[in-house]
Amino acid sequence: MINLVYNEMLKIVRKKRLFIISAIIAVLVGLFTYAQYKHVQDVQKRLGTTDWRTQLQQQIIDTQNRLNSSGISEEWRKFLKIRLQQQQYYLDHNINPSAPGAPTFMRMFVENSIELFLPLMVMVVVADLVSSEASGGTMKLLLTRPVKRWKILLSKYIAMGVSISFIMLALVVLSYAISGAVFGYGGWNLPLLTGFTVQGEELNTANVHLIPQWKYLLIELGLASFVAIVVGTLTFMLSVIMRSTAAVMGIMLAALISGAILSNMVSSWESAKYLFMVNLRLTDYISGAAPPIAGMTLGFSIGVLAVWGLVALIVSFFVFITRDVY
Amino acid sequence: MTDTLVVQNLRKTIGKKEIIKGLSFSLREGEVFGFLGPNGAGKTTTIRMLVGLIKPTSGRVSICGYDLQRQFADAIRHVGCIVENPELYPYLSGWENLEHFARMLPSFSKERLQEVVHLVGLQHRIHDRVRTYSLGMRQRLGIAQALLGQPKVLILDEPTNGLDPVGIREMREFIRLLAEKEKLSVLVSSHLLSEIQLMCDRVAIMAKGEIIRIDDVETLLKEQARVYWKVDSLERAKNILANETTVLETDGMLVTGYEASQLAVWNEKLVQAGIRVSEIQPKLPTLEDLFIELTGGETID
Amino acid sequence: MKAVASMRRFFLSCLIRFIIVPWKQRKGDSVKINSVKIIAILSVLASILWGYGLVAMVQDQFFHPAASAPLKNVAKTKNDHALHLVALGDSLTRGTGDETGKGYVGYLVDDLRTKTKQPLQVTNLAVKGLRSKELVEQLKQPEIQRQLKQADLVCLTIGGNDLFQGGESLRNFSPQRIKQTEHAYLQNLETIFRTIRTANSQAIVFYISLYNPFQQLNNGQITSKIVRQWNYDSAEVAARYPNIIAVPTYDLFELHTNEYLYSDQFHPNKEGYKLIGERVSALITFAKGEGK
Numbered sequence: 001m002i003n004l005v006y007n008e009m010l011k012i013v014r015k016k017r018l019f020i021i022s023a024i025i026a027v028l029v030g031l032f033t034y035a036q037y038k039h040v041q042d043v044q045k046r047l048g049t050t051d052w053r054t055q056l057q058q059q060i061i062d063t064q065n066r067l068n069s070s071g072i073s074e075e076w077r078k079f080l081k082i083r084l085q086q087q088q089y090y091l092d093h094n095i096n097p098s099a100p101g102a103p104t105f106m107r108m109f110v111e112n113s114i115e116l117f118l119p120l121m122v123m124v125v126v127a128d129l130v131s132s133e134a135s136g137g138t139m140k141l142l143l144t145r146p147v148k149r150w151k152i153l154l155s156k157y158i159a160m161g162v163s164i165s166f167i168m169l170a171l172v173v174l175s176y177a178i179s180g181a182v183f184g185y186g187g188w189n190l191p192l193l194t195g196f197t198v199q200g201e202e203l204n205t206a207n208v209h210l211i212p213q214w215k216y217l218l219i220e221l222g223l224a225s226f227v228a229i230v231v232g233t234l235t236f237m238l239s240v241i242m243r244s245t246a247a248v249m250g251i252m253l254a255a256l257i258s259g260a261i262l263s264n265m266v267s268s269w270e271s272a273k274y275l276f277m278v279n280l281r282l283t284d285y286i287s288g289a290a291p292p293i294a295g296m297t298l299g300f301s302i303g304v305l306a307v308w309g310l311v312a313l314i315v316s317f318f319v320f321i322t323r324d325v326y
Numbered sequence: 327m328t329d330t331l332v333v334q335n336l337r338k339t340i341g342k343k344e345i346i347k348g349l350s351f352s353l354r355e356g357e358v359f360g361f362l363g364p365n366g367a368g369k370t371t372t373i374r375m376l377v378g379l380i381k382p383t384s385g386r387v388s389i390c391g392y393d394l395q396r397q398f399a400d401a402i403r404h405v406g407c408i409v410e411n412p413e414l415y416p417y418l419s420g421w422e423n424l425e426h427f428a429r430m431l432p433s434f435s436k437e438r439l440q441e442v443v444h445l446v447g448l449q450h451r452i453h454d455r456v457r458t459y460s461l462g463m464r465q466r467l468g469i470a471q472a473l474l475g476q477p478k479v480l481i482l483d484e485p486t487n488g489l490d491p492v493g494i495r496e497m498r499e500f501i502r503l504l505a506e507k508e509k510l511s512v513l514v515s516s517h518l519l520s521e522i523q524l525m526c527d528r529v530a531i532m533a534k535g536e537i538i539r540i541d542d543v544e545t546l547l548k549e550q551a552r553v554y555w556k557v558d559s560l561e562r563a564k565n566i567l568a569n570e571t572t573v574l575e576t577d578g579m580l581v582t583g584y585e586a587s588q589l590a591v592w593n594e595k596l597v598q599a600g601i602r603v604s605e606i607q608p609k610l611p612t613l614e615d616l617f618i619e620l621t622g623g624e625t626i627d
Numbered sequence: 628m629k630a631v632a633s634m635r636r637f638f639l640s641c642l643i644r645f646i647i648v649p650w651k652q653r654k655g656d657s658v659k660i661n662s663v664k665i666i667a668i669l670s671v672l673a674s675i676l677w678g679y680g681l682v683a684m685v686q687d688q689f690f691h692p693a694a695s696a697p698l699k700n701v702a703k704t705k706n707d708h709a710l711h712l713v714a715l716g717d718s719l720t721r722g723t724g725d726e727t728g729k730g731y732v733g734y735l736v737d738d739l740r741t742k743t744k745q746p747l748q749v750t751n752l753a754v755k756g757l758r759s760k761e762l763v764e765q766l767k768q769p770e771i772q773r774q775l776k777q778a779d780l781v782c783l784t785i786g787g788n789d790l791f792q793g794g795e796s797l798r799n800f801s802p803q804r805i806k807q808t809e810h811a812y813l814q815n816l817e818t819i820f821r822t823i824r825t826a827n828s829q830a831i832v833f834y835i836s837l838y839n840p841f842q843q844l845n846n847g848q849i850t851s852k853i854v855r856q857w858n859y860d861s862a863e864v865a866a867r868y869p870n871i872i873a874v875p876t877y878d879l880f881e882l883h884t885n886e887y888l889y890s891d892q893f894h895p896n897k898e899g900y901k902l903i904g905e906r907v908s909a910l911i912t913f914a915k916g917e918g919k
Contacts, residue, residue, distance in 0.1 A: 007430070018666065064755075141413070144377045166666055219684040222680020325379040
C-alpha cells in the first residue's frame with residue numbers, strides 16, 4: 001500500500017500542482033497582508049489613535065448607524081445585530097479581537113479562505129487525480145497490475161489526504177512567515193472568546209469562554225482541514241465518474257460559488273441547509289457569527305458535510321470497482 | 327505444450343446488444359497468436375475482458391490456472407499487456423514510469439528494470455521525459471513495462487499501429503524473439519493480414535463479435551491464396567486450366583487456386599498448347615477476400 | 628482495535644521506508660534529495676496537527692463546562708497629550724444629510740485644526756435615530772464611560788427624535804402629549820448631564836439645541852413655540868451643571884430654513900452643518916483650552 005501511495009504522491013508532485021498552489025497562496029497572502037496593513041494605517045489616521053478600544057467602539061457605532069438606516073435586508077440586519085452584541089462583549093471584557101500579529105492574520109486568513117479559496121486549491125489538486133488517468137489512457141495500465149482496484153483507489157484517496165495536508169501546511173507556514181514580516185510574529189497567547197451560540201436574534205453567551213489564540217487557531221485549522229477533506233472527497237467522486245478534468249472543475253466551481261452566493265440569500269429556503277456548500281463556513285460557529293439559515297449549528301454542519309463526504313466516498317469506490325474501462 | 331490462457335464461452339452484453347457472442351480459444355506456451363478482424367469486430371473489447379478491464383457478462387477467462395474473476399491478482403500477475411496505444415505518464419521519465427509500475431508488483435528489483443530496458447534497447451534515453459519520446463520509443467517503453475513482471479502471457483493490441491516500416495519490422499522480430507526464446511505466449515491483435523501472416527503461428531478471425539475460424543496461419547493462407555494468369559488467349563487457356571482446377575475470370579485475367587507444386591505443371595501445359603503466358607502472379611488474399619470467403623459474402627462494416 | 632494496530636503498522640512502515648532507510652542509504656548513495664518523500668513526511672506530520680485541531684474543537688465546542696473564564700482588566704491608558712473630542716447623540720451629530728458625511732463635527736474639527744497644532748482625536752459615538760432614553764443607556768457602557776473620561780471636549784445633540792418622532796408628533800400634536808414627552812426628556816437629559824459630569828468633571832460639554840425644521844409649514848407658528856420652549860427648558864437643565872454650554876441653533880435656521888435643509892426637509896444640508904460647526908468652533912478658544 002505504501003508503494004501505491006508513494007506512486008500517487010510522485011505523480012502529484014511531478015505535475016507541479018503543489019508548487020503552483022504554494023505560489024498562489026504566497027501571492028495572495030502578500031496581497032492581503034498589504035491590504036490589512038493599509039487598512040490599519042487608514043483607521044489610525046482617521047481616528048487619530050492606535051487605541052483598539054476606540055477603534056472597536058467606532059465600529060460598534062458604525063454598525064448601530066447602519067442598523068438604523070432604512071432599506072437593509074432582514075438577514076443583514078440580523079447579522080449586524082449579532083456582530084454588534086459580540087463586539088460589545090469583546091469591549092466589555094477588554095479583549096482585542098484583532099490585535100496585530102501574524103497569528104491574528106493567519107486566523108483571519110483561514111476564516112476567510114475556508115469557504116472558497118481553500119476548497120478551490122484543493123480542487124485544483126484533486127480534480128484530475130482519477131480523471132487524468134482515464135483521459136490520458138494510463139488507467140488501463142494501472143488496472144492491469146496485480147493490485148485490486150479498491151487498493152488503487154484507496155492509495156489515490158490517501159494521496160489526496162496527504163496533498164490536502166500539504167496545502168494546509170503551505171497556507172499556515174506562508175501566511176505566518178509573510179504576514180509576520182509586517183505585523184510581527186507574536187500574539188500566540190492572545191485570549192479569544194468562543195462558545196457563542198446564536199438563538200434567533202440573540203447571542204447566547206452562557207457558554208462563552210476564553211481560549212488562547214494558538215488553540216483557537218488550531219481548532220480553526222482542524223475545521224478547515226475537515227472542510228478541505230469533504231470538498232476533496234466530492235471532487236474525488238466527480239473525478240472518478242467523469243473522464244474530463246475540465247468538467248470536474250466546472251461542476252465543483254459552480255457548486256462552490258453558488259454556495260458562497262446562496263449563504264447570503266437562502267435564509268427563507270430552509271431545506272437549503274442540507275446542501276453541502278452552505279455549510280462550509282464552520283469557523284463562523286467558533287467566532288459566533290450568525291449562520292446563513294436559522295437552526296444551523298456546528299454539529300449540524302459537520303454532520304451534513306460528513307454525510308456528503310461519506311456518500312461521495314461510497315459512490316466513488318462503487319463506481320471505480322464495478323466500472324468497465326473502455 | 328501447455329495452455330497458458332484459456333477462454334471459455336466469453337460473452338458481453340451491453341444493454342440488449344450482445345457485443346461478444348461466446349468466444350472460446352486458448353493460447354499455448356511459446357506461440358504467437360493472432361487476433362484478426364476488421365475494426366469493430368470486437369477485438370479490443372475481447373482483449374479488455376482478457377486483462378480484466380471489462381467484466382464479461384458470462385464465460386470464463388483463466389490465466390496459468392487462475393480464474394481472472396475470482397483470483398484477479400494471481401491471474402493478472404502472469405499477464406503483460408498494452409491495450410491500444412502505450413499511454414504512459416508524459417511528465418515522468420521512462421525510468422520513473424517503469425519504477426512506478428514496478429512498485430505495483432509484489433516484488434521488484436533494480437536489476438529487472440535494467441534488464442527490460444536493455445531488452446527493448448532504450449538504455450540511452452531512459453532518463454528523459456516520456457514527453458520527448460517518439461511513438462516507436464513509447465511503444466518499446468510500453469513493452470518494457472509489460473515485461474516487468476516476467477509474465478507468461480503477453481497481450482498486445484495493435485502493436486505496430488503508427489510505427490514506420492523499420493519500426494514495424496523491429497517489433498515483429500522482437501515479438502518472435504520473445505515467443506521463441508522466452509517461451510512467452512503472445513496474443514497480437516491486428517486488422518492487417520500481412521502483419522499477422524509474418525508474425526503469428528496461429529490466428530483467430532473475428533467478425534461481429536464471433537470467432538469465425540481458428541487455424542494455423544499457413545493452412546489458412548494456402549487455402550485462400552490465388553494465382554493470377556495473364557494470357558493472350560483467354561478462352562483456350564481457361565479450358566485447359568479447367569481440366570486441372572477451378573478457374574474464374576476477372577478483368578481479362580484468369581484466377582486459380584494456389585498450389586505451389588502444381589504451378590509449373592500448369593504453365594507447361596499452357597505453353598505446350600501454344601498459349602503465351604505473360605504473367606503468373608500469386609496473390610495473398612486480402613482480408614476482405616478472406617471475410618467474403620469465410621462468412622459467405624458477408625461484407626465488413 | 629485491529630484498525631489501530633494496522634494504523635500503527637502503517638506509520639511504522641512509513642517511518643522505516645521514508646526516514647530510516649533513506650538515511651541509511653545516504654551513506655552509500657550520493658546525497659539526492661527526494662522532494663516527494665519530504666513533502667509526504669511533512670504533510671503526514673502536519674495532518675497530526677490538523678487532527679489534533681479537530682479533537683480540540685470537539686472538546687472545546689461540545690464538551691466545554693459552562694464556567695466562564697476569568698477576565699482580567701487591562702490597565703487604562705490615558706493617551707498622550709492629544710485633544711480628545713467625543714461626539715454623542717443622534718443623526719445630527721452623525722451628519723445625516725451632509726453628502727460629504729462630515730456633519731457639523733467634521734466642520735468643527737476642520738476649523739479646530741486650523742486653530743491649533745495639537746493632535747486631535749475624534750470619537751463620534753452618535754447613532755441615527757437615538758432618543759434621550761437610549762442615550763442614557765448608551766452612556767452606561769463601560770467603553771463609552773472610558774471614552775468620556777478621556778474627553779476634553781464633548782459635543783451632544785439629543786431630543787430631536789423625542790420631540791419630532793419622525794415628524795408625527797408635531798403634525799397632529801396635542802399639548803398634553805408634548806408636555807408628557809418633554810417632561811420625560813428633561814429627566815433623561817438631567818441623567819445624561821449628570822453621567823457625563825460624573826465620568827469627567829473637567830471636559831467642556833456643548834449641548835447643541837434644536838432648530839425647527841417645520842418653520843415654513845402651515846402650523847409653523849405653533850411648532851416654533853414648542854421648540855423654543857423645549858430649548859429654553861433644556862438650557863435650564865444645562866445651566867445647573869458647570870461647563871455645560873447650551874448652543875442655540877434655532878436662530879441659524881430661522882430665516883432661510885429651506886436653504887439649509889436637506890431634501891428630507893428635516894436634517895440640515897452641508898451648508899446647515901457648516902453653520903452649526905462654525906458656531907461651536909467659535910466657542911472654543913485655545914489660549915484657555917490648552918491651559919487646563
